[in-house]
Amino acid sequence: QQGELHAAEALYTRAEHAFERYQLPIRKALLNRGMGNFAMVRGQYSEALHRTLTAQRQFEALGRTNDVAQCVLNLGNPYYFTGWWSLAAAHYQRAEQLAAALDATGWELTCRRNRALALYRNRKLDEALALQQSVERAARAAGQSALAAETRGDMATVLSELGQYQAADDYYELARKELIGLRRDYYAADFASDHGWSLLRRGEHARAAPIFAAVAPALRDYPSIHWRVQYGLARCAELDGEIAAALEHYRAASQTAAQLRSGLTLEAASSTLFAQAADLHADALRCAAQAGDYETLLMIDNEQRAAVLYQFLATRPLDAAPEINAALAIQQRQIEALEADETLDDATRVAVIGQALASYNELLLHARHSAPPVAAGQLRSSAQLDLPRLRHQLASRYGDEWTVLLFAQSRDTLLILTLTPRELLLDQTAWDSGLAEMLRRASREHIYIFTDGPFRGGRTTRPWNLLHALGERLIPPATQQRLNPAHRLLIVPSEQLHQVAWGALRVGDGWLAEQAVLQQVPALAIWSMLAERPASQSRHALLLGCGKFRNGQAALPAIGAELDKVASVWPGPHLRWQDADATRAALLARSASGALQNDALLHLATHASLIPEHAQRAHITLWDDDMWLDEIATLRLGGALVTISACEGAGAASLPGNEVLSLSWAFLAAGARAVLASLWPISDAVAPDFMQNFYTALHRTGDAAQALAETQRAIILRFEEDHDPLARPLIWASFVVTGAP
Structure with missing residues (x-):
């Protein structure tokens, strides 16, 4: 409470050892609850969740209802700070009801205060203010001065949002003085930070800057708040024209925000946490671009990209209870x-x-x-991108024949970074309604666009007009000049760009798939991590296909032929599971036994589904049941190539903070080295031959992206020579390889 966090941590650790040694269950539960609160203060959300959930289970077993109620209250705090405000409000309300039933007035008022904060975050300002006023009156009547002062500070923030600035300033000052008198220096500094932001938003950065500078040292150990102070310092410095100082503060704030995300292993939670720092991210990217500091721009973008996937790969979350x-x-x-x-x-x-x-x-x-989560000191943020090392890794594989295209969005501007062996360049294009509409049509109207319907119907005068336009907007001239059929082009998409069929973009007079070997990458730090891991030394394949389903889903009659053709060209031994043998239970059992780690290939031919609005429900369908996205991520693969020969296997729902829900990313999280999948359904008439040709090329090249390029180019040649309708871009363009070589 007094801000002596290092002393508190040492005492908690000593107490934990003692309570464990003497087997004191009530003390252990109380300590877990206390350490959960402590972890919240330190911004260690994973530890806070683990400790609080553990304490709640312990108190439930001990029959201590009052303590359970306090755990319910505390559990709302990680939800609040990660941006799940409606869920936080529900926990605060439930805790309030439990406290009222137990006649625990003090806890009931705290619950109401927290519920008012959640109402404020959900933009119910008048309702929040009315509840805060009632809490402050009740707290003063009950002699709870600290709670009353904290609530007064909350009221100041709501008044500021309502435009009542003088009242807000008065309340901030009253709350600050009272909290300092109560030795609640942390809370006083927190509300001073809020006051600084209130001033900054109304254009008074000269008054805000000294406030941020004064409270920054006091809040250094409180990352949940400190990043906002760093951001405030950055904005003030930028408004004063001090660009170098601003960029330094932006960099520090971004690193702090990224570290807060680093312990979370759920995309939705990581994304809502990022959403609170979205303005910071956009401003930091813009400032770095304006300063011409493209390396800092790259680092800022990378540390906020694919944080959950990175943690899965770096720390491998343990199995749930x-x-x-x-x-x-x-x-x-x-x-x-x-x-x-x-x-x-x-x-x-x-x-x-x-x-x-x-x-x-x-x-x-x-x-x-x-x-138990990974210790805070062992957590690795995706900020750990070593650019010289990355260049060395790429050069060791491709010599000078490689380019990275990285896309980042800063409000209404799309930033396109081009990384080459010796240069880092920046191009910018408007992220406007025109680009958004082109991307929407290419994704939602793929049958029409990838059969050149607009040209054939006389709606455009140029063949493949939309694909030409996308190529012109998304592939910078400097990149186009480097392309050749052997050139490796790594693409790091963002937002809607995850759904682009990159190989079908028109560059000059040809397809991009003809002019480079394409490979999609979730983040450069992830590519670097995957590339340094040894490839599977096994030659064993697991071929899994469902043409029939126990629950009566639509049959897939070509599955048997596809598995036959894959088996005929795969160079090593294989195990074939088809129909009734291809069960979710069998795949989970193979994973649990460790046998799945010895498979160099996992080929899945079945139904799959991903609806962007309900992406957490994405799944592959097996004979007996669906295997959901989160279950796929817990499989234990050993660097295998995974092929998802199914509808929407490469489909993706992009969340703020470049967290992506997709089957491809789930298999990467499970330990795949690379994933081949399709953005849209592929005809049974072509899938078996496509897969046979792909695996033939893979046997020759040992590189999934190279094998895909050769397979696509052979189909393109057939289309150009005899206009075979089964060789149009609709057939070949949907396939993408994601991951490392």
Whole structure:
């Protein structure tokens, strides 16, 4: 409470050892709850979740209802600070009800204060202010001076949002003085920071700057707040024309925000946490671009990209507690039942499934943080990109024949970084309605666009007009000049660009797939990590296909032929599971036994689905059941190539902070080295031959991206020579390789 965090940590550690030695269950539960609060203050959200959930289970077993209520209250805090404000409000309200039933007035007022904060975050300002006023009065009447002062500071923030600036200034000052008198220096500094931002938003940066400078040292050990102070210092410095100082503060703030995300292993939570720092990210990128410091721009972008996937690869989250896995399975069945309920109209179905998925996400968050997290000192943020080392890794594989194209969005500007062996260049293009519409059409109208419907129908005078236009907007001239058929082009997309069929972009008179070997990469730090891991030395393949399904889903009659053709060209031994043998249970058992780690190839030919609005429900369908996205991520692969020969296998839902929900990324999280998948459904008439040709090329090259390029180029040549309708871009352009070589 007094800000002596290092002393507190030492005492907590001593107490934990003592309570463990003497087997004191109540003390252990109390300590877990206290250490959960301590972890929250330190911005260690994973540790806070683990400790609080553990304490809640311990108190429930001990029958200590009052302590359970306090855990429910505390559990709302990680949700609040990570941006799940509605879920936080629900926990605060439940804790308030429990406290009222137990006649615990002090805790009840704290719950109400926290609920008011959640209302404020959900933009219910008048309701929040009314609740805060009632809490302050009740706290003063009960002699709880600290709670009353903290609530007064909360009221100042709401008043500022309502435009009542003089009242806000007065309340900030009163709260600050009272909290200093109570030795609550942390809270005083926190509200001073809020006051600084209130001044900054109304254009008074000269008054805000000294406030930020004064509180920065006091809040250095509180990263959840300190990043906002660093951001405030950056904005003030930039407004004063001190660009170098501004960029230094932006860099520090971005690193702090990235570190806060680094312990979270759920994309939705990482994304909502990033959303609070989205303005920081956009301003930092813009400032670096204006300063011409492209390396800093690259680092700032990279550290906020694919944070959850990076943590999966770096630390491999432990298995969840059995009771949480059981609850997840029950929730999955409920969601599947809602999807199958024909009595629901479309609007109701979307709403109830959305609510059920929100509950599922909370359970999944608990599952991924129920085991003890990686120690804070061992966490690695994706900020750890070593650019000279990355260049060396790329040069050792491709010599000078490589280029990286990295895309980042800063509000209404698309930044395109081109990294080569000796240069780092920046191009910019407007992220406007025209570009958004082209991307939408290329994704949603793929049959029309990739058969050149606009030209054939007389709507354009240039063949493949939209694909030419996208190539002109997205492939900078400097990159185009470097291209040749052997050139490796690594593409790091963002936002809607994850859905682009890059190989089908027109560059000059040809397809991009003809002019480079294309490979998509979630983040450069992830490519670097995957590239340094040894490739699988096994030659064993697991070929898994479902042409029939126990639950009566539409049959896939070409699956048998596809598996036959893959088996005929795969150079090593293989195990074939088809139809009734291709079960979710069997795949999970193979993973648990460790046998899946010995497979160099996992070929999946079946149904798959990803609906962007409900992307957490993405799955592959096996004979007995669906395997959901989160379950795929827990498989234990050993650097295999995974081929998803299914509809929408490469489909993706992009969340703020470049967190992506996709089957391809889930298999990378599970330990795949690379994933071949398709952006849209492929005809049964071509899939078997395509896969046979791909694996033939793979046997020759040993490189999935190179094998895909050769397969696509052979089809392009056939289209150019005889205009075979089964060789149009619609057939070959949807396939992408994601990952490392």
